[in-house]
Amino acid sequence: MKSIRLERVSKSYDGELILDNLNLEIPTGQFFALLGPSGCGKTTILRLLAGLEHVDSGKIYLGDQDITNVPIHKRKINTVFQQYALFPHLSVFENVAYSLRIKRMSDDLIKAKVSELLKMVRLSGFESKMPRSLSGGQQQRVALARALISEPEVLLLDEPLAALDLKLKEEMLLELSQLQDKLKMTFVYVTHDQFEALTVSERMAIMNVQGDIEQLGTPKAIYEFPVSRFVANFVGNTNFIEGKLQISSGKYSVEVDGLGLFSVYTPVEKLWMIPGCRLYVSVRPEKIFISKSPKEGFSNHMAGKVIDIIYYGRSTQYRVKLRNGLYVLVFEQNEEHFPQENIDYDDEVHLYFQKENVVLLEH
Ligand SMILES: Nc1ncnc2c1ncn2[C@@H]1O[C@H](COP(=O)(O)OP(=O)(O)OP(=O)(O)O)[C@@H](O)[C@H]1O
Numbered sequence: 462m463k464s465i466r467l468e469r470v471s472k473s474y475d476g477e478l479i480l481d482n483l484n485l486e487i488p489t490g491q492f493f494a495l496l497g498p499s500g501c502g503k504t505t506i507l508r509l510l511a512g513l514e515h516v517d518s519g520k521i522y523l524g525d526q527d528i529t530n531v532p533i534h535k536r537k538i539n540t541v542f543q544q545y546a547l548f549p550h551l552s553v554f555e556n557v558a559y560s561l562r563i564k565r566m567s568d569d570l571i572k573a574k575v576s577e578l579l580k581m582v583r584l585s586g587f588e589s590k591m592p593r594s595l596s597g598g599q600q601q602r603v604a605l606a607r608a609l610i611s612e613p614e615v616l617l618l619d620e621p622l623a624a625l626d627l628k629l630k631e632e633m634l635l636e637l638s639q640l641q642d643k644l645k646m647t648f649v650y651v652t653h654d655q656f657e658a659l660t661v662s663e664r665m666a667i668m669n670v671q672g673d674i675e676q677l678g679t680p681k682a683i684y685e686f687p688v689s690r691f692v693a694n695f696v697g698n699t700n701f702i703e704g705k706l707q708i709s710s711g712k713y714s715v716e717v718d719g720l721g722l723f724s725v726y727t728p729v730e731k732l733w734m735i736p737g738c739r740l741y742v743s744v745r746p747e748k749i750f751i752s753k754s755p756k757e758g759f760s761n762h763m764a765g766k767v768i769d770i771i772y773y774g775r776s777t778q779y780r781v782k783l784r785n786g787l788y789v790l791v792f793e794q795n796e797e798h799f800p801q802e803n804i805d806y807d808d809e810v811h812l813y814f815q816k817e818n819v820v821l822l823e824h
């Protein structure tokens with residue numbers, strides 16, 4: 462199968478290196494998300510793929526074809542940007558029809574294609590409306606139809622939902638994912654919002670501030686097995702507990718100042734995991750069980766005092782100050798079959814977690 466590859470791509474603006482020897486492979490026919498903090502170079506990558514910018518060095522391939530120097534209109538790659546960027550003086554129909562008009566396609570064919578695309582983005586009947594009379598979500602759907610009408614092989618989406626409110630964003634995410642499923646086209650979706658990337662993508666890449674890819678994988682693999690502190694913290698919430706690694710007869714444990722010894726488990730041994738090394742244990746807040754009374758059956762125990770409670774409806778978040786001064790976040794699901802204990806501020810609580818639910822991260 463064809464993939465999009467950036468090989469040792471470097472790009473600088475005004476003498477400042479933004480991408481430094483970047484290697485990235487994006488599988489085709491999938492919903493791929495590129496997630497990273499603001500300013501790390503995500504838009505720059507899309508602009509290079511689209512042909513709006515040129516690399517300083519390195520190569521870009523679409524399948525076997527080297528497209529590094531292929532001009533923008535000859536790449537079968539289209540983009541939907543964060544700003545709607547519709548032509549304000551053209552109707553919805555003419556906005557979508559634009560690229561076909563340039564190709565001088567017949568009126569009948571244009572009408573048929575535009576109708577098909579507007580139906581796909583659920584805007585049938587909006588043909589004669591002007592962009593300014595549409596909502597943000599509707600404008601983005603027009604932009605989507607316009608980008609898809611020339612039948613690109615790859616659709617680049619640069620934070621296309623950033624301007625929408627949460628409810629609409631969730632709806633549009635679902636629609637985008639259904640659309641991709643139907644078209645089986647490569648979607649490269651750029652965002653700095655981990656929620657969007659996790660919900661919508663089949664595979665994702667996490668970029669750090671320096672513009673390097675830290676991890677690439679399925680959302681589940683990245684969430685459950687982050688490879689670095691940066692990834693663990695950027696994708697979801699987590700608790701970092703610093704300690705010293707001990708290994709005895711194949712069993713791992715971590716000694717934490719003021720908290721004693723934790724049993725930990727790691728499915729893969731890493732080179733840096735040598736006895737005595739300092740490291741971080743990462744435990745997701747939803748993997749910690751909170752209770753006012755002692756419980757059995759857990760590998761690890763901590764104790765502390767509740768200093769903050771936030772009720773989120775579906776879940777409750779507790780901030781607990783441990784006896785060694787460390788703060789720990791705990792998420793508790795508010796479910797019917799989970800009898801709630803009415804935990805309150807200042808309550809002394811026990812926190813438990815299993816060794817399988819920790820990730821060991823390099824210091
Ligand atoms: N045309 C340009 N001229 C000069 N510097 C630029 C240009 N475009 C981007 N930059 C710089 O390159 C860096 C990366 O920018 P880029 O737009 O790729 O980031 P991003 O990851 O898309 O961020 P965001 O999430 O905020 O959109 C930033 O420091 C930015 O200021």
Ligand SMILES: [Mg+2]
Nearest residue numbers: 503504505619
């Ligand atoms: Mg950007």
